Amino acid sequence: MLDRALVNEAWMTMFPKGYSEILSRLHSDHCPILVCCHGSPRVKGSRPFRFQAAWATHPSYKHVISKAWNQKFGGVTERLKMVQQASLDFNSKIFENIFVQKSKLEYQIDEIQRRLKAIDVLSLIIKEVELMKDYNRLLFQEELFGYQKSREQWVKYWDRNTKFFHLQTLVRRHHNRVHGLYVRDGSWSTDLDILQEEALSFYKNLFGTTKEVEVDYLGDVPIPTLSTEACAWLIDPVSFAEVKLAVFSMSPFKAPGPYGFQAYFFK
Structure with a gap:
């Protein structure tokens, strides 16, 4: 078949x-x-916030993070929310669209190269070098953007695999997209309102019901316990070195945390 x-x-x-x-x-x-x-x-x-690794390639983004992080006193949660908003403002006002900038630079480089064919001027040569430097930076940002969205782990960036990353992103979205569901009456539905109601109802029934748990259900089965040394180790203060070791052992582009930041951001 x-x-x-x-x-x-x-x-x-x-x-x-x-x-x-x-x-x-x-x-x-x-x-x-x-x-x-x-x-x-x-x-x-509304779409959830997602940190874009390409932002980190911009020279002023580190200052944006530092200013947002120190703007309001609070815990990690409040500070990450401030960084979220500052990152969105940075993206719309400073970083702008990578692909639009790329098209503008290609046009400017083409114009300068056309003029250089007619007249050899030092100022135009210097300008071309500067634009090519900006263009290579944009190519790296474009590739990093595609690599992050593709979630591809076995191919490394820096090799100009933008087209491959774009295709992998499309494939991943195809696999993850839900086009329809079998609803409670057994029929197949693709109506968005019905799908939302079914998903909400499913998780309400899954996590919203409570059942009484019998504490002595296992009877006299011996339960393993921790030693005194292990208990003391669990309540020891967490050192900066331990936190850094844990963060840097994480894959940089795995699934983001609840606030949209991947390990790449913290590294």
Whole structure:
């Protein structure tokens, strides 16, 4: 039985939300395959904050973090929220869109190179060198942006794998996207409002019910206990060296924490 639809990279780039669906057999012994190009509409709601590693390549971002972190007295949670807002402001007012900046630089470099073909001026040569330096920085930011979104771990950045990272991001989104669910009555639904209600109801039933636990359920089974030395070690103050060792042993681009910061940010 045919149960797959085969597409190439160009098709995935053109239809990033496309997906295939196997329909029921009716007048044939084969299941028809329906290919939807545009997918389901985006669920309404605000997008969660996600730290962009490309921000760290900008020379002023470290100052933005320092200013936000020291702006308000409080714990780590309050300070991370301040860094969140400062990062969003930095992204919209200073960092701007990488791809728009790239197009502008390509146009400026092309104009200077055209002028250099007609006249050899030192100021134009210096300007071209400066623009090429900015352009290479943008290429690295673009690659780092794609690498972070792709979640690909076995390929390293610095090799200009932007196209590969973009394709891996599309593939990951295809696997993670929920196009429909079997609802409580057993029917298949793709309606966004119904899907949201079903998901909310499922987790309410999963985590909202409480059951009494019988403490002596295991009877007289001996329970292992910690030694005095182990208990003392557990309540010892945590040193800076221990925290640093734990953070730097983490993979930099794994799933972000509850506030949208990956280990790369803390490193």
